[in-house]
Amino acid sequence: MSSNQACLRLSPYQTPISILPRTRIITMSCKARQVDSGSGSPLLAGDGSRTRVPHVMTVAGSDSGAGAGIQADLKACGARGVYCSTVITAVTAQNTVGVQGVHIVPEEFLAQQLDSVMSDMEVDVVKTGMLPSKEIVRILCRALDKAPVRALVVDPVMVSTSGDVLAGPAILTAFREELLPVADLITPNLKEASALLDGIQVKTVADMCSAAKLLHQMGPRHVLVKGGDLPGSFDAVDVYFDGKEIHELHSARVRTKNTHGTGCTLASSIAAEVAKGSSMLPAIKASKQYVETSLLYSKDISIGNGPQGPFDHFLRLKGQRQQPFDPNVLFLYAVTDSGMNSKWNRPIANAVREAIEGGATIVQLREKHAETRDFIEMAKSCMEICRSKGVPLLINDRVDIALACDADGVHVGQSDMPVRTARSILGPEKIIGVSCKTTEQAQQAWLDGADYIGCGGIYPTNTKENNITVGLDGLKAVCLSTKLPVVAIGGIGISNAPAVMKLRLPNLKGVAVVSALFDRECITGETKRLQEALTIATAYDS
Ligand SMILES: Nc1ncnc2c1ncn2[C@@H]1O[C@H](COP(=O)(O)OP(=O)(O)O)[C@@H](O)[C@H]1O
Ligand SMILES: Cc1ncc(COP(=O)(O)O)c(N)n1
Numbered sequence: 001m002s003s004n005q006a007c008l009r010l011s012p013y014q015t016p017i018s019i020l021p022r023t024r025i026i027t028m029s030c031k032a033r034q035v036d037s038g039s040g041s042p043l044l045a046g047d048g049s050r051t052r053v054p055h056v057m058t059v060a061g062s063d064s065g066a067g068a069g070i071q072a073d074l075k076a077c078g079a080r081g082v083y084c085s086t087v088i089t090a091v092t093a094q095n096t097v098g099v100q101g102v103h104i105v106p107e108e109f110l111a112q113q114l115d116s117v118m119s120d121m122e123v124d125v126v127k128t129g130m131l132p133s134k135e136i137v138r139i140l141c142r143a144l145d146k147a148p149v150r151a152l153v154v155d156p157v158m159v160s161t162s163g164d165v166l167a168g169p170a171i172l173t174a175f176r177e178e179l180l181p182v183a184d185l186i187t188p189n190l191k192e193a194s195a196l197l198d199g200i201q202v203k204t205v206a207d208m209c210s211a212a213k214l215l216h217q218m219g220p221r222h223v224l225v226k227g228g229d230l231p232g233s234f235d236a237v238d239v240y241f242d243g244k245e246i247h248e249l250h251s252a253r254v255r256t257k258n259t260h261g262t263g264c265t266l267a268s269s270i271a272a273e274v275a276k277g278s279s280m281l282p283a284i285k286a287s288k289q290y291v292e293t294s295l296l297y298s299k300d301i302s303i304g305n306g307p308q309g310p311f312d313h314f315l316r317l318k319g320q321r322q323q324p325f326d327p328n329v330l331f332l333y334a335v336t337d338s339g340m341n342s343k344w345n346r347p348i349a350n351a352v353r354e355a356i357e358g359g360a361t362i363v364q365l366r367e368k369h370a371e372t373r374d375f376i377e378m379a380k381s382c383m384e385i386c387r388s389k390g391v392p393l394l395i396n397d398r399v400d401i402a403l404a405c406d407a408d409g410v411h412v413g414q415s416d417m418p419v420r421t422a423r424s425i426l427g428p429e430k431i432i433g434v435s436c437k438t439t440e441q442a443q444q445a446w447l448d449g450a451d452y453i454g455c456g457g458i459y460p461t462n463t464k465e466n467n468i469t470v471g472l473d474g475l476k477a478v479c480l481s482t483k484l485p486v487v488a489i490g491g492i493g494i495s496n497a498p499a500v501m502k503l504r505l506p507n508l509k510g511v512a513v514v515s516a517l518f519d520r521e522c523i524t525g526e527t528k529r530l531q532e533a534l535t536i537a538t539a540y541d542s
């Protein structure tokens with residue numbers, strides 16, 4: 001089918017936005033959502049009193065082992081903060097060994113499920129997984145025709161990781177002729193890309209690029225060929241084609257057997273990000289990062305005895321996991337300075353203890369000149385104090401020191417170790433903060449898996465040479481550009497901290513201070529005064 005024909009087929013099916021040039025559709029629909037306060041507005045109902053949540057409807061098969069299919073979709077959407085309704089196409093008897101049985105849901109009953117959800121709920125994005133028959137594809141297309149949605153993400157599931165057939169070759173015509181032309185994104189793996197292209201070889205990254213372009217000619221606006229099964233690859237490489245440009249997306253390949261359901265999870269997470277308002281490439285990058293982080297966290301968990309285990313979408317199953325990062329700990333963030341401690345003739349551990357006694361909620365050790373061995377000893381003694389008081393301790397810049405003293409995490413600057421590298425070394429449980437001055441850096445921080453942003457210098461400061469001051473306006477811009485919690489830093493003390501907090505930005509969680517605590521005679525007293533000032537400034541009736 002030519003791409004022109006494919007385009008023509010789209011118009012009755014999509015929202016009116018679909019008459020715009022094809023590669024811009026997702027971006028445009030998302031922009032429309034952000035600015036449109038009418039019936040298409042995502043989060044507020046007309047009367048302003050009810051909060052509408054982003055909604056993905058998955059049309060897929062059930063996996064009794066709950067690693068893939070509907071169950072993976074529900075978990076992925078839950079983890080990404082999106083509501084997920086479920087239209088079940090087939091019930092599989094499946095576990096980590098393979099698929100033992102498939103029971104296809106009768107067509108009329110599939111239609112009834114679609115009708116129940118779509119007649120009652122406002123669905124933003126539809127994501128499809130296992131579609132076991134041509135008729136099921138047809139019923140879905142008819143339903144979408146009647147009730148258009150903002151985007152359609154098609155994961156053309158055919159064979160499970162275990163090698164069992166979930167949708168046979170008879171489905172290919174329906175995929176090619178009916179579903180692909182109306183899809184905003186298709187996410188075939190190597191075998192599925194090859195099957196859709198009549199068996200052409202897809203075995204290298206170059207093959208994946210050609211396949212993505214050929215698949216795009218079948219009508220979908222965006223194509224992501226997934227390389228989880230690429231032979232001999234050290235990375236997990238996916239190839240994305242937006243109709244104009246090829247993007248090779250690389251992430252670290254996690255050595256684990258727990259990869260059952262990665263494809264379903266990736267597609268659902270992309271659908272969730274698009275439902276929240278993201279455009280396609282950022283949605284894909286964030287989702288790939290999410291899959292990588294979940295696999296990393298789950299690499300050692302053991303569920304079932306088969307060769308392909310499920311992973312943990314919520315990063316919570318391992319018994320020893322500490323509490324997830326609580327952004328409120330950024331409220332009064334004490335950053336140590338060795339120069340100030342020697343000026344006041346204070347061992348660092350005493351300074352840390354005093355700051356905590358005064359109310360510091362998190363501590364960062366910032367030692368720019370210490371010998372490595374001394375730094376480790378210092379960090380260990382501070383770690384003991386912090387742990388006994390339940391206050392997290394981060395190490396500035398030095399991932400090796402953080403590992404050596406089992407600190408709670410690190411804070412890195414833009415020229416230190418990249419957040420992604422630090423994350424792959426420290427694992428998903430440690431806290432990673434990164435300094436950002438610009439909205440671009442803030443967006444990158446989120447994609448790279450940082451837990452928080454340190455934004456500054458807000459005011460001029462002596463503790464950092466040649467540091468550009470971003471001011472309150474720069475802080476505001478960074479906060480508004482990110483979902484990550486932010487702590488303000490640079491020249492902040494008791495006199496100006498209230499002005500910072502009175503910006504009342506929801507993700508601005510606190511202030512980080514150096515001299516205002518550590519270049520003072522009584523650290524405990526100064527910390528207490530700052531704590532009180534911050535508490536008053538953040539009280540809503542002040
Ligand atoms: N071991 C791994 N480490 C990191 N990412 C992986 C790994 N295996 C798969 N992925 C990623 O998971 C996603 C799903 O890919 P894939 O496994 O190829 O799909 P499917 O599950 O449909 O066969 C892709 O983004 C892929 O790069
Ligand atoms: C019901 C259902 N849907 C999809 C998959 C594919 O998942 P995977 O490729 O990870 O086996 C599956 N195994 N079962």
Ligand SMILES: [Mg+2]
Nearest residue numbers: 161228262263
């Ligand atoms: Mg897989």
